[in-house]
Amino acid sequence: MTLVPTLPRALPPRALHALAALLLCAWLAWLGLASGDYRQALRTQAQAQPTxxxxxxxLPAPTLDATAVALMFGAMPPQPDAHEEDPGMPLTLLASLRAEHPDDSRALIASPGGSAFHRPGERLPGGALLRSVETDHVLILRNGREQRLGFARPAETLLVPMVTPAHSPETTP
Incomplete structure (x- = not known):
């Protein structure tokens, strides 16, 4: 047979509840007083600090380098078009951004004065008018004639495939 020790009941349950309520009230009062002290400390600190x-x-937005933007889109730096018939101001297409709605399309066009984005219907440097923007070219109206302005073709590529000589079987005498 095992004996289970029993603890004598020191306080009745109602007394424990009353003690717990008293401790809770004391704790809330202490918090209320401490928060008042904290508010007073904040007020004096705010008054002591200079405004x-x-x-x-x-800050103004930095200006974008049109050549760097064009290179981001895989376009070549501005190069004068050799096939252009008009001796007017040379224009080079650097990037074309075609949208579903034609008014939302943009073309990055370089001229000797710099490069800028243009939308259809805007005047280009030299007086030409941008008619439309396509994915691989733009149409401009210059001196009453419509001209196609495409991307400049690179003169040489950076990576040229190496040509390997054809192998011929060597014959030994």
Whole structure:
């Protein structure tokens, strides 16, 4: 037979509940007093600190380098078109961004004065008018004639495939 020790009941359950309620009230009162002290400390600290200077206004957006943007799209740097018939201002197509709605399309066109994005209907440097933007070319109206302006073809490639000589079987006498 095992004996289970029993603890004598020191306080009745109602007394324990009353003690717990009293401790809870004491704890809440302590928190209330501490929060008042904390608020007072914050007020004195805020009064002691000097006011902060106003935040700077928005910085101007950096300008984009049109040549770097064109290279990002795989276009070549500006090169004058050799096949252009008009001796007017040389224009080079660097990038074309074709959208479903023609007014949302853009073309990056370089001229001797620099390069910029243009949309259909805008005047280009030299007085030409951008008529339409396609994925591989743009149509411009120059001196009353419509001209196709395509991407400049690279004069040479950076990686040229090596030509290996044909192997012929060697004959031994």
């Amino acid at each position: 902060r200077p106003p935040l700077p206004t928005a």
